[in-house]
Amino acid sequence: MNIPMRFASFILFVLMLCGCSEDEKPPQNTLSEEKMAAILTDIHVAESRVNRLNLRSLDSSLMIFNHLKADIWKRHKVDTLTYSKSYNYYMSHPQLMTRIYEKVNKKIEIREKNNNIKL
Template sequence: MVERAVNFSFVSLIFISGFLGITACSSNEKPPQSALTQEQMASILADVHIAESRVTKLQLKSSDSSLLVFEKLKKEIWKKHKVDTLVYRNSYDYYMTHPKQMSQIYESVNKKIELREKQNNVKP
């Protein structure tokens, strides 16, 4: 069941990566000093996508319940990575305006999720 949900995430990740790859503009601009590194973003995003998969797997009847569970999982992710939501959001916004870098991040996210699946460690 987790595999099916995580596979769905892979389809989403592949689509996003492809889209970003197609629309990527070449920019060597470096992220702001306060932004998370690409590796940090990839680790966090891998955990976020796995958390989304876990919530989907639960098949909760209420979207409110799903949202509450997902918010709890996100708080655990922020704590695990020692990052606050503002730094994450600003970093995410920066990378979304730099498609080439975001595409590289999602390539890393895909690899991280594949590795965790092989190790049967899909918990965020």
């Protein structure tokens, strides 16, 4: 391999390593992993509650679920745009989303042990 080709290969390799960095900062106003885990926990619990109602109408289920989600946004003091942007950011970073869902699972287990929810 000639010198310019080696240099180009080296530069490409360095760029690839930099692109795989975990130190990438999330965009401004992205919810923290802990906050995201708390919100997702509440969303999954709300989904479970709606499913347990066994409503025949999908419209009724969606109406109730949307009402529960509105309560979740108020409780966590977050708007849907901030949540959506944060969710999209974390979904594009699978390692971070995996960490968040590990927290969600722990939170649900704790709630089940304390009899705060039934799934």
